[in-house]
Amino acid sequence: MPAPLLSVADYVAQVLALADGHERATETVTLDDAPGRVLAADLRARLAVPPFDNSAMDGFAVRRADVLTARAQSPVALEIVADLPAGSTDRPHVGPGQAARIMTGAPLPPGADAVVPVEQTVTGTFTGGGDTVRVEIVAAPSEGAHVRHAADDVSPDDVVITAGTRLTARHTSAAASVGYATLDVVRRPRVHVLSTGAELRAPGEPLAHGQIPDSNSTLLAGLARAAGAEVHRVGAVADDPAALRAALDAAAHADLIVTSGGVSAGAHDVVKELLSAPGPDGAPAVTFTKVAMQPGKPQGHGRVHGTPIVTLPGNPVSVFVSFEVVVRPLLRALLGQTPHAPTRRVAAATGWRSPAGRTQHVPVVVTDDGVRPATAGGSGSHLVASLALAEALAVVPADVVEVRPGDVLTLMEIDR
Numbered sequence: 033m034p035a036p037l038l039s040v041a042d043y044v045a046q047v048l049a050l051a052d053g054h055e056r057a058t059e060t061v062t063l064d065d066a067p068g069r070v071l072a073a074d075l076r077a078r079l080a081v082p083p084f085d086n087s088a089m090d091g092f093a094v095r096r097a098d099v100l101t102a103r104a105q106s107p108v109a110l111e112i113v114a115d116l117p118a119g120s121t122d123r124p125h126v127g128p129g130q131a132a133r134i135m136t137g138a139p140l141p142p143g144a145d146a147v148v149p150v151e152q153t154v155t156g157t158f159t160g161g162g163d164t165v166r167v168e169i170v171a172a173p174s175e176g177a178h179v180r181h182a183a184d185d186v187s188p189d190d191v192v193i194t195a196g197t198r199l200t201a202r203h204t205s206a207a208a209s210v211g212y213a214t215l216d217v218v219r220r221p222r223v224h225v226l227s228t229g230a231e232l233r234a235p236g237e238p239l240a241h242g243q244i245p246d247s248n249s250t251l252l253a254g255l256a257r258a259a260g261a262e263v264h265r266v267g268a269v270a271d272d273p274a275a276l277r278a279a280l281d282a283a284a285h286a287d288l289i290v291t292s293g294g295v296s297a298g299a300h301d302v303v304k305e306l307l308s309a310p311g312p313d314g315a316p317a318v319t320f321t322k323v324a325m326q327p328g329k330p331q332g333h334g335r336v337h338g339t340p341i342v343t344l345p346g347n348p349v350s351v352f353v354s355f356e357v358v359v360r361p362l363l364r365a366l367l368g369q370t371p372h373a374p375t376r377r378v379a380a381a382t383g384w385r386s387p388a389g390r391t392q393h394v395p396v397v398v399t400d401d402g403v404r405p406a407t408a409g410g411s412g413s414h415l416v417a418s419l420a421l422a423e424a425l426a427v428v429p430a431d432v433v434e435v436r437p438g439d440v441l442t443l444m445e446i447d448r
């Protein structure tokens with residue numbers, strides 16, 4: 033009897049243990065360079081937002097009590113004592129019977145407690161004695177009308193962005209608004225990506241019969257880079273233990289090595305052959321495991337010269353699924369993020385079959401009526417070109433052998 037397959041959750045937990053003891057270095061970057069990076073520590077506001085009470089409208093700052101009776105038929109006239117554009121540093125006092133002309137974003141002057149939009153006023157035709165200019169208010173403002181209060185949004189010392197957040201332009205603008213010009217982010221983990229297989233040629237190279245382009249190292253490098261890593265794509269290494277050993281030795285300073293190919297039962301499965309050999313302490317450097325998932329059953333993980341390594345199966349769709357299910361959580365952990373990105377639930381728009389006892393991860397397209405497999409041949413793990421059509425991965429639990437239209441599945445986002 034073959035050994036039972038290890039559950040996906042148990043295997044991912046084993047791989048995540050490779051992040052234990054990882055020392056996360058940080059670096060400081062400008063706000064312009066921060067999108068895509070991961071925030072190293074909770075960011076606390078240095079400034080309130082807004083920093084001061086200010087006007088939400090172009091109009092007049094008034095004392096509400098003065099204009100409670102204001103109507104179109106019975107306007108209330110006020111003396112204009114100041115003109116406050118946005119950016120004004122003046123603090124004129126608005127007394128009884130007075131108003132200040134105010135623009136959106138300008139500080140509310142002391143004494144005023146409401147703003148009347150310019151549309152509810154009449155000006156320009158009422159000049160009193162001397163230079164005094166008056167405004168007629170034709171509608172009574174509600175309490176605090178059009179006043180944006182200091183710290184409406186955040187107060188100084190509030191946590192604005194939590195550690196582990198993958199920064200976007202929304203985060204960097206929030207950071208700017210609370211007083212920051214730079215941010216401390218987690219140093220990108222250095223990831224070495226290599227493919228194994230005698231059949232592989234670099235993309236674009238001419239192919240003899242039996243040869244194929246190395247698409248996996250491009251896939252893994254792109255995924256790891258987009259996930260926040262600094263990637264060195266080694267490319268394809270021949271099915272030769274000495275060549276593989278040399279490539280692994282060169283990756284000794286990396287934070288993570290990811291390989292594809294050579295981990296199943298073949299006669300030339302060089303990764304498995306080289307790395308199942310016991311290390312100096314007698315324990316195998318890398319553990320090879322059959323995981324209850326489809327695709328991506330044969331997996332390996334461990335350390336080489338102390339550097340974490342994850343060895344993925346060679347089939348391209350298996351590589352993609354394995355990255356999302358196994359490598360992404362590890363990279364997230366190395367970056368100080370929660371290992372698992374949020375998922376959502378979605379209905380299947382069509383039916384398909386799933387193998388008994390293996391969790392299926394199906395590349396899907398998302399339509400208005402639910403998800404359907406993206407690749408024409410369903411879950412075929414060699415369908416690399418149509419993998420480009422995928423928009424998400426649908427997860428079919430191990431005990432389900434048939435998905436029916438309308439069944440609700442977990443959906444893992446991709447391209448994050």
Ligand SMILES: Nc1nc2c(c(=O)[nH]1)N[C@H]1C(S)=C(S)[C@@H](COP(=O)(O)OP(=O)(O)OC[C@H]3O[C@@H](n4cnc5c(N)ncnc54)[C@H](O)[C@@H]3O)O[C@H]1N2
Nearest residue numbers: 227229246247248249293294295296297329345346347350
């Ligand atoms: N007797 C058995 N055979 C296989 C088993 C098994 O359990 N018993 N498992 C199958 C499964 S499932 C998978 S997945 C593959 C994994 O095989 P390997 O990890 O050893 O990968 P390779 O044999 O090197 O390649 C598999 C397949 O993928 C193509 N490939 C490999 N590298 C690349 C690359 N960089 N770019 C594009 N395509 C690549 C390769 O040409 C093969 O077609 O094993 C099954 N067999």
Ligand code: MOO
Nearest residue numbers: 327328329350413
């Ligand atoms: O497990 Mo393999 O990855 O099904 O194709």
